Amino acid sequence: MSTIEKPQLDLNQIRNDFPILKQTINGHPLVYMDNAATSQKPKTVIDSISNYYSEYNSNVHRGVHTLSQLATDLFEKSRESVSHFISSESSANIIWTRNTTESLNLVARTWGEENLSSGDNIVLTSMEHHSNLLPWQKLAQDKKAELRFIPVLKDGTLDLNQVESLITDKTKLVSIVHTSNSLGTINPVKKIGEIAHKHNAKILVDGAQSVPHEPVDVIDLDCDFLAFSSHKMLGPTGIGVLYVKNSILENMEPFFRGGEMVLQATLKDATWNELPMRFEAGTPNIADVIGFDAAIEYLNKIGMSNIHNHEKSLVEYALKQFKKLDNVTVYGPEDAEKRGGIISFYSANLHPHDIGTFLDSYGIAVRTGHHCTMPLMKILGVPATARASLYLYNTTKEIDVLVETLQEAIRYFTHAKR
Numbered sequence: 309m310s311t312i313e314k315p316q317l318d319l320n321q322i323r324n325d326f327p328i329l330k331q332t333i334n335g336h337p338l339v340y341m342d343n344a345a346t347s348q349k350p351k352t353v354i355d356s357i358s359n360y361y362s363e364y365n366s367n368v369h370r371g372v373h374t375l376s377q378l379a380t381d382l383f384e385k386s387r388e389s390v391s392h393f394i395s396s397e398s399s400a401n402i403i404w405t406r407n408t409t410e411s412l413n414l415v416a417r418t419w420g421e422e423n424l425s426s427g428d429n430i431v432l433t434s435m436e437h438h439s440n441l442l443p444w445q446k447l448a449q450d451k452k453a454e455l456r457f458i459p460v461l462k463d464g465t466l467d468l469n470q471v472e473s474l475i476t477d478k479t480k481l482v483s484i485v486h487t488s489n490s491l492g493t494i495n496p497v498k499k500i501g502e503i504a505h506k507h508n509a510k511i512l513v514d515g516a517q518s519v520p521h522e523p524v525d526v527i528d529l530d531c532d533f534l535a536f537s538s539h540k541m542l543g544p545t546g547i548g549v550l551y552v553k554n555s556i557l558e559n560m561e562p563f564f565r566g567g568e569m570v571l572q573a574t575l576k577d578a579t580w581n582e583l584p585m586r587f588e589a590g591t592p593n594i595a596d597v598i599g600f601d602a603a604i605e606y607l608n609k610i611g612m613s614n615i616h617n618h619e620k621s622l623v624e625y626a627l628k629q630f631k632k633l634d635n636v637t638v639y640g641p642e643d644a645e646k647r648g649g650i651i652s653f654y655s656a657n658l659h660p661h662d663i664g665t666f667l668d669s670y671g672i673a674v675r676t677g678h679h680c681t682m683p684l685m686k687i688l689g690v691p692a693t694a695r696a697s698l699y700l701y702n703t704t705k706e707i708d709v710l711v712e713t714l715q716e717a718i719r720y721f722t723h724a725k726r
């Protein structure tokens with residue numbers, strides 16, 4: 309669809325669907341720009357969780373009674389919705405976890421344990437979130453494998469010239485963040501995946517910041533693993549997703565062992581349940597899986613391409629407005645086409661935490677800190693950044709409020725230092 313044809317989002321209607329956005333913070337209307345940390349939830353999501361507990365609270369896959377069957381049907385319907393949402397082969401490829409972090413650890417502790425040997429390597433990037441770094445550090449230490457990193461260039465993109473030489477026949481896994489939570493950069497994971505596959509390596513995509521914001525199709529990307537979290541895409545906390553390609557999933561050993569993941573058990577041994585239940589030992593987070601379905605329904609109703617286009621135009625606008633600010637560096641690519649709705653910035657004159665506190669006094673929520681990407685902060689040469697991260701309900705008017713308040717903060721702190 310061309311830009312001209314693209315339907316505009318009905319922001320009044322959308323904002324109306326999110327009860328939390330109606331409040332004031334410190335006497336100012338809430339401007340919520342901490343969506344990369346966690347998104348807000350529409351009323352339909354909140355209601356669906358509450359309905360589960362008030363109308364059909366029951367365990368899943370375990371009961372013949374009516375409530376248990378209803379809960380099981382809605383629990384599995386959510387899995388179907390997620391499967392459609394990322395165009396996966398089937399719902400059997402969707403494993404529920406607690407969050408992206410658990411999904412990544414699951415791959416490291418199952419597939420990684422089984423498939424890595426001494427002398428192998430894992431290729432990451434220097435912009436990874438700690439959740440896509442620390443599990444591989446541990447695995448590499450245990451297996452005497454090597455970690456390799458695709459460097460980040462000054463413009464916040466990856467040095468793609470190095471990819472061909474970093475990925476070799478000794479590479480078992482390439483694990484890459486799709487959209488950087490600290491830079492906003494959208495990485496060419498499909499292209500990097502093609503190179504990985506040429507060497508028979510697997511490609512894992514950390515989709516924590518991409519799946520909530522743009523259409524992601526696992527078949528088109530041809531990724532072997534995809535990890536993401538419900539709470540960053542209008543859904544509840546406590547639910548994550550791990551997508552695994554069929555050929556790999558069938559041979560993966562379970563992560564946790566216990567109830568529900570077992571087919572037959574004797575006192576000495578056990579065999580495993582069908583996929584994906586094999587990876588879901590114990591009573592799952594039923595209410596939040598069902599709440600996640602309502603989030604997916606909401607996102608589908610608005611349309612992921614529409615959300616992506618909306619954020620692209622917000623970022624384009626924000627990047628222009630930020631140019632008005634003296635001595636403020638914005639990280640990540642200048643071209644809005646190459647980035648998601650994340651604006652990380654730093655000013656040598658202002659500590660990011662001071663910026664965060666100042667903005668909060670005007671009702672503006674941003675995140676400050678290293679954003680769980682300490683190695684990247686070191687590369688950028690800053691201790692931390694302030695980060696505004698946008699979503700479907702943010703407006704250009706809110707960006708104006710952010711930039712005007714930042715101007716005020718610069719004036720205030722410059723004056724205070726004199």
Ligand code: C6P
Nearest residue numbers: 344345407408409437439489516537680
């Ligand atoms: N980033 C942020 O404010 P969890 O916490 O498991 O749902 O997601 C972990 C994670 C993994 N990868 C990326 C790219 C992420 O951005 C995150 C979460 C949040 O940037 C919290 S640190």
